[in-house]
Amino acid sequence: MAERGAHLTAASAHEDRPSIFEVVAQDSLMSALRPALQHAVKVLSDSNPGRWGWLWRGFDEAFAVAELLLQHHFLSRRGGSFSENFYGLRRVAAGVGPSPVALPAGLRWRSLGLLVGAPYLGAKLGRLVGRLREEQDYAIRPPSSPRARLCRAALAAYPFAALAWQAWLLAQQVGYLLGRARQHSPLLRMAGVRLARITPQDGGTAGHSGSLSHWLSTGLSVGVFFLQFLEWWHSPENQDSLRGLTALPPPPPPLHLDLDRGPDPPPAALPALRTLCPLCRKVRANEAALSTSGFVFCYPCAHAYLKAHQRCPLTGYPSHTRHLVKLYAKEEH
Incomplete structure (x- = not known):
């Protein structure tokens, strides 16, 4: 009990x-x-x-x-x-x-x-x-x-x-x-x-x-x-679902324009290796992106080309040196 x-x-x-x-x-x-x-x-x-x-x-x-x-x-x-x-x-x-x-x-x-x-x-x-x-x-x-x-x-x-x-x-x-x-x-x-x-x-x-x-x-x-x-x-x-961003297809890549206007050189070809500059065909140094097309070049190469031709070397889009964006990589220790 x-x-x-x-x-x-x-x-x-x-x-x-x-x-x-x-x-x-x-x-x-x-x-x-x-x-x-x-x-x-x-x-x-x-x-x-x-x-x-x-x-x-x-x-x-x-x-x-x-x-x-x-x-x-x-x-x-x-x-x-x-x-x-x-x-x-x-x-x-x-x-x-x-x-x-x-x-x-x-x-x-x-x-x-x-x-x-x-x-x-x-x-x-x-x-x-x-x-x-x-x-x-x-x-x-x-x-x-x-x-x-x-x-x-x-x-x-x-x-x-x-x-x-x-x-x-x-x-x-x-x-x-x-x-x-x-x-x-x-x-x-x-x-x-x-x-x-x-x-x-x-x-x-x-x-x-x-x-x-x-x-x-x-x-x-x-x-x-x-x-x-x-x-x-x-x-x-929720914002993505409301705006329908997930349903949008990715934008197409820039088109290569066949421009051959007198003294202007034809558009450059994109190299097979992504680490190469399309202009000098060497490993990119002092990288810079062109905001009008999104491609990355060596800064000296792109600066000289834009100063001479005022267009993107790959797409032919009208561009200026002010459209170059310097890229900075994290330093390795």
């Missing part, structure tokens, strides 16, 4: 446990809000850089402050983050059964720090890694400097650190799915809380702020939907 009673007690302690679909859905809500809002800020900044440029430059900090205020409101009033409350979930102390919605102050501040600090640091780290990769690709710093060696070591270790984090997250979610873990996320484990469903009995103790909280939740929900729609609308895949 005692063993059966212990089993019932354990079952009642987990009857408010949400499904894996609910917890994953609430995670994706805030992760989708950030890029959508970032795209909206970028549109504003491009339309009026003088007024909204500062918001784009400091988007990470502005979003962190706004998220701090938002999450603090929902954690203190409803016992869970905005996305968790949107899906009818709340936070309770890990290792205990159903408890009042109001979190202890220590768990609330720890949850707030992880909810806001982890995405902020992740975004900053991603930007830093992208900048370091750009410096490495374009060899902005000497390869033998101590900072360059440190950057190479950090870039080499970053994929393994990201892989370890994703593996931990996957293991936590699989453990939650199989009933072996109380939390589906390492961040919840660090905060010392778990997620539970909001029950009708929680209505009187949830600490709702009445109509203000209701309208805030409704407005944010509509805003999230609008921003997600905006992100989808401006995605490259």
